[in-house]
Amino acid sequence: xxxxxxxxxxxxxxxxxxxxxxxxxxxxxxxxxxxxxxxxxxxxxxxxxxxxxxxxxxxxxxxxxxxxxxxxxxxxxxxxxxxxxxxxxxxxxxxxxxxxxxxxxxxxxxxxxxxxxxxxxxxxxxxxxxxxxxxxxxxxxxxxxxxxxxxxxxxxxxxxxxxxxxxxxxxxxxxxxxxxxxxxxxxxxxxxxxxxxxxxxxxxxxxxxxxxxxxxxxxxxxxxxxxxxxxxxxxxxxxxxxxxxxxxxxxxxxxxxxxxxxxxxxxxxxxxxxxxxxxxxxxxxxxxxxxxxxxxxxxxxxxxxxxxxxxxxxxxxxxxxxxxxxxxxxxxxxxxxxxxxxxxxxxxxxxxxxxxxxxxxxxxxxxxxxxxxxxxxxxxxxxxxxxxxxxxxxxxxxxxxxxxxxxxxxxxxxxxxxxxxxxxxxxxxxxxxxxxxxxxx
Amino acid sequence: xxxxxxxxxxxxxxxxxxxxxxxxxxxxxxxxxxxxxxxxxxxxxxxxxxxxxxxxxxxxxxxxxxxxxxxxxxxxxxxxxxxxxxxxxxxxxxxxxxxxxxxxxxxxxxxxxxxxxxxxxxxxxxxxxxxxxxxxxxxxxxxxxxxxxxxxxxxxxxxxxxxxxxxxxxxxxxxxxxxxxxxxxxxxxxxxxxxxxxxxxxxxxxxxxxxxxxxxxxxxxxxxxxxxxxxxxxxxxxxxxxxxxxxxxxxxxxxxxxxxxxxxxxxxxxxxxxxxxxxxxxxxxxxxxxxxxxxxxxxxxxxxxxxxxxxxxxxxxxxxxxxxxxxxxxxxxxxxxxxxxxxxxxxxxxxxxxxxxxxxxxxxxxxxxxxxxxxxxxxxxxxxxxxxxxxxxxxxxxxxxxxxxxxxxxxxxxxxxxxxxxxxxxxxxxxxxxxxxxxxx
Numbered sequence: 001x002x003x004x005x006x007x008x009x010x011x012x013x014x015x016x017x018x019x020x021x022x023x024x025x026x027x028x029x030x031x032x033x034x035x036x037x038x039x040x041x042x043x044x045x046x047x048x049x050x051x052x053x054x055x056x057x058x059x060x061x062x063x064x065x066x067x068x069x070x071x072x073x074x075x076x077x078x079x080x081x082x083x084x085x086x087x088x089x090x091x092x093x094x095x096x097x098x099x100x101x102x103x104x105x106x107x108x109x110x111x112x113x114x115x116x117x118x119x120x121x122x123x124x125x126x127x128x129x130x131x132x133x134x135x136x137x138x139x140x141x142x143x144x145x146x147x148x149x150x151x152x153x154x155x156x157x158x159x160x161x162x163x164x165x166x167x168x169x170x171x172x173x174x175x176x177x178x179x180x181x182x183x184x185x186x187x188x189x190x191x192x193x194x195x196x197x198x199x200x201x202x203x204x205x206x207x208x209x210x211x212x213x214x215x216x217x218x219x220x221x222x223x224x225x226x227x228x229x230x231x232x233x234x235x236x237x238x239x240x241x242x243x244x245x246x247x248x249x250x251x252x253x254x255x256x257x258x259x260x261x262x263x264x265x266x267x268x269x270x271x272x273x274x275x276x277x278x279x280x281x282x283x284x285x286x287x288x289x290x291x292x293x294x295x296x297x298x299x300x301x302x303x304x305x306x307x308x309x310x311x312x313x314x315x316x317x318x319x320x321x322x323x324x325x326x327x328x329x330x331x332x333x334x335x336x337x338x339x340x341x342x343x344x345x346x347x348x349x350x351x352x353x354x355x356x357x358x359x360x361x362x363x364x365x366x367x368x369x370x371x372x373x374x375x376x377x378x379x380x381x382x383x384x385x386x387x388x389x390x391x392x393x394x395x396x397x398x399x400x401x402x403x404x405x406x407x408x409x410x411x412x413x414x415x416x417x418x419x420x421x422x423x424x425x426x427x428x429x430x431x432x433x434x435x436x437x438x439x440x441x
Numbered sequence: 442x443x444x445x446x447x448x449x450x451x452x453x454x455x456x457x458x459x460x461x462x463x464x465x466x467x468x469x470x471x472x473x474x475x476x477x478x479x480x481x482x483x484x485x486x487x488x489x490x491x492x493x494x495x496x497x498x499x500x501x502x503x504x505x506x507x508x509x510x511x512x513x514x515x516x517x518x519x520x521x522x523x524x525x526x527x528x529x530x531x532x533x534x535x536x537x538x539x540x541x542x543x544x545x546x547x548x549x550x551x552x553x554x555x556x557x558x559x560x561x562x563x564x565x566x567x568x569x570x571x572x573x574x575x576x577x578x579x580x581x582x583x584x585x586x587x588x589x590x591x592x593x594x595x596x597x598x599x600x601x602x603x604x605x606x607x608x609x610x611x612x613x614x615x616x617x618x619x620x621x622x623x624x625x626x627x628x629x630x631x632x633x634x635x636x637x638x639x640x641x642x643x644x645x646x647x648x649x650x651x652x653x654x655x656x657x658x659x660x661x662x663x664x665x666x667x668x669x670x671x672x673x674x675x676x677x678x679x680x681x682x683x684x685x686x687x688x689x690x691x692x693x694x695x696x697x698x699x700x701x702x703x704x705x706x707x708x709x710x711x712x713x714x715x716x717x718x719x720x721x722x723x724x725x726x727x728x729x730x731x732x733x734x735x736x737x738x739x740x741x742x743x744x745x746x747x748x749x750x751x752x753x754x755x756x757x758x759x760x761x762x763x764x765x766x767x768x769x770x771x772x773x774x775x776x777x778x779x780x781x782x783x784x785x786x787x788x789x790x791x792x793x794x795x796x797x798x799x800x801x802x803x804x805x806x807x808x809x810x811x812x813x814x815x816x817x818x819x820x821x822x823x824x825x826x827x828x829x830x831x832x833x834x835x836x837x838x839x840x841x842x843x844x845x846x847x848x849x850x851x852x853x854x855x856x857x858x859x860x861x862x863x864x865x866x867x868x869x870x871x872x873x874x875x876x877x878x879x880x881x882x
Binding site for chain 2: 285316323327330337386
């Protein structure tokens with residue numbers, strides 16, 4: 001779509017890669033940002049003639065509201081929407097083994113499609129324009145994204161209990177043929193669910209495809225202890241020693257890190273993806289975000305799945321990322337808001353290999369959102385960027401655009417599906433699963 | 442207003458005072474709930490004839506959405522909206538002494554009125570129907586509430602640096618004459634800002650008016666240590682020894698409690714008001730909510746002011762109340778969602794002396810909200826009450842009613858003021874204050 005946004009505030013990145021605020025216009029042609037500026041400069045004239053005919057399908061007066069890059073949800077299990085609050089306030093092991101696993105065992109491949117669309121809708125309400133997803137049946141996840149117009153990077157949840165590495169490879173190849181909106185990289189669930197043989201398979205696959213590798217890493221203290229008992233190494237040391245990170249990658253959660261683990265992440269250029277709401281709800285701990293920042297290690301933010309969060313809301317995660325760092329370090333100045341904004345946008349994009357839509361700049365893909373500043377929680381306008389992190393909410397998301405298409409605007413979805421139908425399907429699925437898994441209903 | 446809500450889900454309290462879900466109708470006549478039921482039972486007929494003529498000004502099909510009591514924001518400094526993100530990500534002492542205090546010194550009495558209205562607007566977007574407010578010029582706070590139709594209980598921020606106890610008494614008497622929407626109880630800022638003589642004045646005032654007493658209590662570890670150094674007692678022990686709690690009361694924050702402090706709160710029937718977002722952002726600590734619950738001590742939840750939170754959003758506070766307890770105790774089953782809902786509604790009402798609007802029941806005042814369940818974050822409907830706490834957000838607040846009047850509905854305010862005017866005034870105020878306090882702008 002060709003849209004001219006004018007009278008906007010814009011969150012760009014300055015020469016030091018820090019979020020910065022400017023004012024002006026942003027032009028989208030097709031799926032690309034083709035111009036940012038005051039709309040009257042030489043570059044504007046050049047673009048208008050280069051791209052000729054640049055016919056506006058829409059000219060939007062932003063009335064001083066903020067355009068910014070869409071949030072990148074860098075770790076999630078989207079289709080787990082079906083187990084949102086199905087079994088909360090239980091001890092972790094009971095929750096997982098008695099409530100979640102039995103229900104997951106009853107999932108059908110087609111369920112994933114509808115449950116994924118429900119999750120994508122929630123992402124759109126929170127200004128999330130792409131997700132880094134690990135769940136069953138990756139091609140089904142990819143289809144949901146393609147059909148709604150959403151952007152997704154997939155990573156396999158490979159472990160001892162599922163299909164062999166050949167299936168992972170097959171899924172990867174299939175997803176990577178499904179168009180520009182979706183892609184798949186190498187990964188696996190976690191050390192504690194995956195045999196040495198299967199981990200070695202992962203390393204070989206990464207090498208073959210020159211792919212980064214992602215996994216759940218050091219989410220709980222117990223996981224790390226047991227890994228050391230088994231292999232004499234932490235999960236980070238073990239996976240590094242298996243040669244997994246030749247082409248980068250990173251870990252989800254990354255709470256219980258040793259000095260050597262930090263060193264490996266730094267040396268290999270890996271990304272630590274933090275999932276603060278999930279880490280609280282499952283009582284896993286508080287991640288050492290200040291230390292990662294101090295070490296210069298890349299950071300990104302993810303919601304994790306709806307069963308362990310339970311919202312898929314980047315505003316909550318952003319607030320928690322800095323607020324928990326502050327209480328962990330006993331220092332109200334820890335992890336400034338601007339760092340958090342970077343993690344939630346460009347940091348996530350880097351982890352996901354989406355550097356072509358990581359920021360507002362000419363030539364980048366148009367994955368962007370409009371934030372309503374004319375709401376009480378964003379007033380007065382003392383510091384708009386800090387406001388976003390410290391008091392922003394889904395209520396402020398006026399518009400979410402992915403790949404140049406507006407998928408959500410002023411509370412309405414434009415994804416080719418009726419919201420009521422999606423809710424009805426999700427309720428039918430969990431009711432069927434509850435029956436099949438013997439939970440009654 | 443006479444409104445019949447039908448086809449609703451209703452959050453009531455069961456015989457054990459636990460939040461419970463029912464379905465049916467709720468009738469409001471004037472400022473009161475006059476009926477809850479299926480709309481066809483004998484009681485419905487009685488009410489219709491007793492209250493005759495019960496002419497409906499509006500009949501609202503709730504379409505299965507949820508009606509519940511409005512949230513009670515049990516600790517805040519509403520007018521601090523002007524210093525929202527004015528100076529964040531700074532060490533605590535710099536933030537307070539170099540940034541906040543100098544600006545507060547430039548506040549004019551009339552500023553409070555406009556800044557308070559901005560805060561009230563934000564409360565309404567979050568389903569908050571009353572606040573327990575401590576700030577300068579209480580009658581000005583009260584006027585903002587009366588003029589917008591909001592419900593407020595005030596407590597003085599009395600300390601060494603302000604007016605004498607006579608002014609506090611005068612303000613109390615004045616506010617308590619201002620109508621049913623506003624009231625004022627006894628209290629003071631905190632032990633560390635208030636001399637022994639002035640604390641004794643507080644105790645006398647409480648005794649004279651048979652009032653509960655509220656104060657900031659044990660917010661930081663340092664505060665408690667210094668109080669023990671000064672008086673050989675914790676703030677709780679000291680204030681109790683001064684005879685302050687003859688008529689109840691409680692504390693804000695309540696993080697660093699000793700065994701004896703818990704014992705005093707239990708014996709005196711005091712309420713601990715928790716402020717989790719503020720406690721994180723200022724790196725104060727995580728409150729021992731599980732212990733308070735285990736001891737049977739009353740709990741309530743507050744946002745604190747916009748300078749230390751920075752949102753005035755009960756959904757964020759509810760999530761944090763349980764999520765932080767889980768990570769503090771290392772137990773994913775700590776502080777169930779239903780307990781949090783009780784704290785955020787009836788618990789707050791108890792602390793604030795608002796037991797006439799603490800729940801949905803016949804004869805109670807109509808302080809209630811409607812929650813939109815037809816949003817992705819509330820689907821599927823596995824557990825509506827847990828969903829509220831774990832994934833609910835301001836985006837789900839369809840309507841906020843205070844004292845039988847709808848003050849906020851579908852994103853529009855009905856408070857007698859234009860939102861744009863309020864935002865403009867708030868921006869003018871902080872710009873003037875920045876100039877006067879020498880911060881440039």
